[in-house]
Amino acid sequence: MLKAIIFDVDGVLVDSMPFQAEAWVKTFKEVGINITREDIYELEGSNNKRLIELIFEKAGKEPEPWHLEQLPEKKREALEFDRIKPYEGIMNCLEVLKRHFKLALVSGSHNDTVNKIVNKYFSNYFDVIITGSDLERGKPNPDPYLKALEKLDLTKNECIVIENAPLGITAAKRAGLYCVAVASMLEPEKIEHADLVLENHAALFKYLKSLIEK
The missing domain is CATH 3.40.50.1000 (HAD superfamily/HAD-like)
Structure with missing residues (x-):
């Protein structure tokens, strides 16, 4: 039952996904990784740590500890929450x-x-x-x-x-x-x-x- x-x-x-994805696009661009909204849509549901690791892996790079700590905060700052x-x-x-x-x-x-x-x-x-x-x-x-x-x-x-x-x-x-x-x-x-x-x-x-x- x-x-x-x-x-x-x-x-x-x-x-929310267009705004969540756009915030990630802007955040990764700051560290030299160019992605699209579609990249984020396909990884939706991951927690921040896993998402960052997967995006870096796709770019042929490895995140440093500060990436895992600071990028989620930068993403939250970039998120247009009121929309x-x-x-x-x-x-x-x-x-x-x-x-x-x-x-x-x-x-x-x-x-x-x-x-x-x-x-x-x-x-x-x-x-x-x-x-x-x-x-x-x-x-x-x-x-x-x-x-x-x-x-x-x-x-x-x-x-x-x-x-x-x-x-x-x-x-x-x-x-x-x-x-x-x-x-x-x-x-x-x-x-x-x-x-x-x-x-x-x-x-x-x-x-x-x-x-x-x-």
């Missing part, structure tokens, strides 16, 4: 879902960024919140979703995950969870390893509504 729904944040709850908004309809959807299920949030973003988003828009919705700052191993490792299960005190068969990024889907599947993906930023074929792929948020809301009616 379904008892909880676990949501990713960026690209699922809030339309981040929830997807239209998502707050009403969560309001309805909360009457029927426990709700959890699992993000690879830094604790500061996640808390700002939650405090601004979602302060009363989530029973459990896991951020990229909470665990050493982030997505695509299963640890964030396993931690959410532990805090929810539920089994994998009692929860589903809503994701939008390849690494997040992989993390959910490795944790043994049923994963629904919404193609908010990437083409559907890049997230086809999810159990169910939905083409947009309208389709996602229709699916979530169907869970209540079962």
Whole structure:
């Protein structure tokens, strides 16, 4: 029996990925690495440490300790936070879902960024919140979703995950969870390893509504 729904944040709850990606593009440019927004979209869900390591690896370089310490802060400074908004309809959807299920949030973003988003828009919705700052191993490792299960005190068969990024889907599947993906930023074929792929948020809301009616 379904008892909880676990949501990713960026690209699922809030339309933030263009701004998150642009902040990373500017940050890496400062250290001589040129990337595109698409590079970040494909790594979405990684915690900061893993994302930096992967971008440096792709550029044929190795990050120094100061990169891992200072680049996340530079990225947060570059992020145009006030331009981040929830997807239209998502707050009403969560309001309805909360009457029927426990709700959890699992993000690879830094604790500061996640808390700002939650405090601004979602302060009363989530029973459990896991951020990229909470665990050493982030997505695509299963640890964030396993931690959410532990805090929810539920089994994998009692929860589903809503994701939008390849690494997040992989993390959910490795944790043994049923994963629904919404193609908010990437083409559907890049997230086809999810159990169910939905083409947009309208389709996602229709699916979530169907869970209540079962």
